[in-house]
Amino acid sequence: xxxxxxxxxxxxxxxxxxxxxxxxxxxxxxxxxxxxxxxxxxxxxxxxxxxxxxxxxxxxxxxxxxxxxxxxxxxxxxxxxxxxxxxxxxxxxxxxxxxxxxxxxxxxxxxxxxxxxxxxxxxxxxxxxxxxxxxxxxxxxxxxxxxxxxxxxxxxxxxxxxxxxxxxxxxxxxxxxxxxxxxxxxxxxxxxxxxxxxxxxxxxxxxxxxxxxxxxxxxxxxxxxxxxxxxxxxxxxxxxxx
Ligand code: NDP
Numbered sequence: 001x002x003x004x005x006x007x008x009x010x011x012x013x014x015x016x017x018x019x020x021x022x023x024x025x026x027x028x029x030x031x032x033x034x035x036x037x038x039x040x041x042x043x044x045x046x047x048x049x050x051x052x053x054x055x056x057x058x059x060x061x062x063x064x065x066x067x068x069x070x071x072x073x074x075x076x077x078x079x080x081x082x083x084x085x086x087x088x089x090x091x092x093x094x095x096x097x098x099x100x101x102x103x104x105x106x107x108x109x110x111x112x113x114x115x116x117x118x119x120x121x122x123x124x125x126x127x128x129x130x131x132x133x134x135x136x137x138x139x140x141x142x143x144x145x146x147x148x149x150x151x152x153x154x155x156x157x158x159x160x161x162x163x164x165x166x167x168x169x170x171x172x173x174x175x176x177x178x179x180x181x182x183x184x185x186x187x188x189x190x191x192x193x194x195x196x197x198x199x200x201x202x203x204x205x206x207x208x209x210x211x212x213x214x215x216x217x218x219x220x221x222x223x224x225x226x227x228x229x230x231x232x233x234x235x236x237x238x239x240x241x242x
Pocket of ligand 1: 013014015016017018019020037038039040041043063064065066091092093094115142143144145186187188189190191192193194195
């Protein structure tokens, strides 16, 4: 039986654990060849094993997204090997420190902005020409409710996600008359290492697993997804268009 994403090439950042790992696996199970990006080689290798066992295929790219040249090299390598890109999942993100804005170390602020915002812009810059060569490119960037909730002490993270949302909506406007559709995913609380760090008192078992989110979000990676510049919230096991 043909899989819905057969012959499609997908880049997933932050694929070594958590949400990115689950999305990468889900894309592969649905037929995509996954280009999995993160720093932790062990996590990427575990993903590769799981994908292979499920009958899929992956290419591992162990890079630090703070190395912007590596993002440009990724674009060149995909161009050489496949000549196009069908799916881009900009998922990698960091929390930084939960502390008042006036107490944030400049280094922490810079790193949060660099991973959560600038790296995603560099991905768009490097990969847009390849997405344009797909018949139905779908880009999904992982945001957060924090982009709008603006709680005390979440400043750097909240601000970075608000900037990400502005960037992706701008990209959607710029690509409106092309095969590219670019959207935002707000996962809500998900059982991952990042969430446990942000909310140490919370029972992780009370939260949805990354694979539940991944199963639901695949619909916005399909050629049939027509929305662009939209935010999708994951609630009660389903995606909801905001
Ligand atoms: P995790 O901390 O579990 O995973 C983060 C991923 O990002 C890892 O694979 C990590 O890989 C990668 N990453 C971080 N920094 C870099 C870097 N410099 N270069 C390359 N890869 C990097 O987080 P989650 O899975 O929870 O989060 C995924 C996304 O979902 C984030 O954007 C987060 O903001 C968002 N989100 C999560 C929520 C939740 O409840 N979990 C809620 C709302 C949004 P490595 O360390 O191997 O490089």
